[in-house]
Amino acid sequence: MSTRKAMALAGLFVILGAGLALADDQAQASTQTRARSMFLDQNGDGINDFQRDHDNDGIPNCQDPDWTRPEDGTGYKNRFGWNGSDNQGGNRKGFHGGQEWSNASFRHGQGGLGGGVCDGTGPKGKANRKGRG
């Protein structure tokens, strides 16, 4: 193979590689943009779940080991818990935009729609116990 042909082939690989890398970056950006624009409200209070309890397990983000505190100076309440090192989140956390399946989230979500400040601390029921069916 002549030097000229080898250089042309190498150039082709560089261009192809750069194109694939760019496409992957765009796909990741697209995934993160989709997640960041997503609104999930499983406790039905009108506030995005990522705001306070990103995985709906009843533990506030600031006390939850599953919560990744953003390193961008925005504090605990910055939504989604996606930082620069969590690029695998799109695969691991998957379709539902940042929430991972967990036993606790199922256990915590056994209650119905209810009414009022429906957290077990009201006049009825046995105080402070998480619903477990």
Add this chain to the structure above:
Amino acid sequence: MKKLTASVVLILGLAAAGPADTLNLSFFQNATDNLFQTRFAERDQLSNVAFSYDKAFRPFSLFTDGQYSYLYRNSEVSYYAQDLGLDYLHSFNEKTAFYAAAKAGGAVYRSDYSDFNYLQLGSVAAVKSYLTPASILKLNYAFDYKSFRYTLFDHHSHLVNLSLDRYFESRTTVKAEAGWGYKYFIHPFLLSAAAVEEPVYGMSGNGMGRGSGRMGWRGGMFRPDGSGQGQGIQIASLSGLIAQGVGDWLGFRVSAVRQWTLTGENPFSVIEEFYQVENPSYDLYSWNGCGLSGLLTIEGPWNTQLKMGYTKSLKDFPGIEALNLEGASVGAVRQDRRNQWDARLVKDFSAFSVVLGYSYVDNHSNDRLFDWRGHFLTVGVAWNLNWGGEK
């Protein structure tokens, strides 16, 4: 007080026993001016210490909850409740998962309430699926069996719920849920047996149960005519919810529920609700009617959250005759109309949360005993302790 100390020691012992994934400890102090929720209001305070422990062995998880509640003026109604269970999670793919749990538990009350000591077996199975990234379909089944010291309350129940949640980018949430349930009292009520076995609580000489701190003030929990024999109660319900977020910090919610009694009726002579103390005569199956609720949530600065809610409900209690204060029938089924206001403020710190709650209830009933009002105040602190990183 000894039991309270024992509970604290137990909790600290569990905390020190070894690595756990999640341990939640809480202490709540509650006060009310109407513990037994009747027109003859009685003040009391309750101290509640509780723990909740989770240990994950993926895909399984072991969990246990315990709580001790001490009542200051009615200390003979104090109780300890404990349960232990195992749950299992299997995700078919990133959209759909199956969850199952089984648990055993029980509650032990002091002397005034010891007939309602119970052992419990329960299980839950659920399938949850993300139809789209913003639509969740969930099917839930719950089985419950309770065996009481006073065996006429023994029952098992089955509850099925199907719900669909839809979230919109406009920060709007729409939820719809349908439910069906069946509760069966295992032992047929026999008048002759009940006459011998049924405990007779009641007035302690100061009239209409005022200050007696006892349940069943009219003498006997089951109907004396024996008409509620060993029956099942079947219910169905529909409920819906619409919530709207305004910015990141404000949320509104309106929800409504309608419940029907399809078959059966309460076998009791009276239905009672006590503050923070479970009463076996009242649960999801004891009523039909409707409710409407509104809730305002504010995410405040410094990790604070304020919730303010109002609930209006209209409930009929099938099989329960409304009585006047002399104990004579008014010729109608008991019907309650309730207005309830709630406020709850939570401040999260990095290791614990502080909670302050207040509720006011205004209950109107055609059974004059249950025409009551009450204030309920709660102050508490909850710790979430985690080991082992990922839950």
